[in-house]
Amino acid sequence: MPLKLFLEACTLTTRHPFAIARGSSTGYRRCWVRLVDDDGVEGWGEADPSNYYGENYDTVVATLKKLEPYLPEDPFDLESAETRFAQVVPKNGAARAALSVALHDLVGKRLGQPLWRLWGLDPQKTPVSSFTIGIDTPDKMREKVHEAAAYPILKIKLGTDRDEELLRTIRDATDKPIRVDANAGWTAAKALQMLPLLKEFGVELLEQPLPPADLEGLARVRAAAGHLPVVVDESCLVARDIPRLAEAADGINIKLAKCGSLREALRMIATARALGMLVMVGCMIESSLGITPAAHFTPLVDAADLDGAALTVDDPFVGATIEGGRIRLPTGPGLGVRRR
Ligand SMILES: [Mg+2]
Structure with a gap:
């Protein structure tokens, strides 16, 4: 019998309106995927779409319905299943990721092992996660820095006037390490002008300063940045994007x-x-069902920005947690996520 697919809508609410260079929002509509096998074992996943990549709740549901006939007979047939999904819908990463995660959850549950263990990873090697301070008034930003007391690294969204x-x-409010994400909001000239300031304020990482198309500008910014690592996010969606970025950036930010x-x-x-590059893992605004699958491979990465669930006030799941800034992986089978 083929796997059964069930979809469920939910809305996540952030503690503050979450503003980046492209806009601001409080409510995030998400779609949960549940795959059920003959024995009643359930694999769960969450689609966390972003408008920037052409996805929203409606495109996620339409994509998942389109992919339903291509679900594998055997959930262990992961490589073929994922390849088929990508052939049928080459874009729509958030929708496909939810199915990929649900299949992995099912496989882990059938084997009785957490994903990190199936991958042979050491759960002690997880990195510290940064916590993101969205664009706001100075008073509000000071308040957010105070709320982020438990997090040892802050990530600041820039790309404004x-x-x-x-x-x-932020620098006046804390002496913690700061990472900066311009979300493609700068020109090369603006980025070059900002570099001395970033150094003065002890910024330890610069993410996506320029629009993805400006690879030549990015190479100039990176050359001028010296020891400050420049990481790409919006420029880098999949593995085949990476080789052409290797000369222009120090690292990549992976998001499911x-x-x-x-x-x-x-x-x-x-x-x-x-290619000798740094690896970072990031997220959208996601519940713990969305964050936890990415957390499982963090023993392989240098830096993490997996605060998506921590920015919400109504996370319906418990999974990977952040304790004293460090990511702590669950030990239950599959994702190890449970509903509250
Ligand atoms: Mg980013």
């Missing part, structure tokens, strides 16, 4: 909603490592 003020506000599958995420790590 008041970046210097935002950065200064971009790459569309757990196996592709592992291929991205291998590709980046072969």
Whole structure:
């Protein structure tokens, strides 16, 4: 009997309106995927679509319905299943990722092992996760820094016309390490102008300063950045994007909603490592059902920004947690996620 697919809608609410260079929102509509086998074992996944990549709740549901006839007879047939999904819908990474994750969850549950263990990873080797401070008024940003007391690294969203003020506000409020994400909001000239300031404020990582098309500008920014690592996010969706970025950036930021599958995420790590690049893993606004599958491969990465569930006030799941900043992996089978 083929696997049965069930979909469920939910809305996640962030504690504050979450603003980045492209806009702001509070409510995030998500879709949960549940795959059920003959024995009643359930594999779960969550689609966390982003408008920037052409996805929303409706495209996710339409894509999942389109992919339903292509579900594998055998959930262990992961490589073929994911390849087929990507052939049928080449984009729609968030929708495909939810199916990939649900299949992996099912496989792990059938074997009685957590994903990190199936991959042979050491759960002690998880990195610290940064916590993101969205764009806001100086008072609100100071308040957010205070709320982030438990997190040892802060990530600041820039790409506005008041970046210097935002950065200064955070630096005055804390002496923690700061990472900056411009979300493609700068030109090369603006980025070059910002570099001395980033150095003055002790910024330890710069993410996606320029629009993805400006590879030549990115190479100039990276050359001028010296020891400050430049990491690409919006420029890098899947493994085949990485080789052309290797001369222009120091590292990549992997997100399941971009790459569309757990196996592709592992291929991205291998590709980046072969090119001597840093590897970071990030997320959208997601519940713990969305965050936890990415957390399972963090023993393989250098840096993590898996705060998506921590930014919400209504996370319906318990899975990977962040304790004292460190990612802690669950020990239950599959994802090890349970509903509250
Ligand atoms: Mg980013």
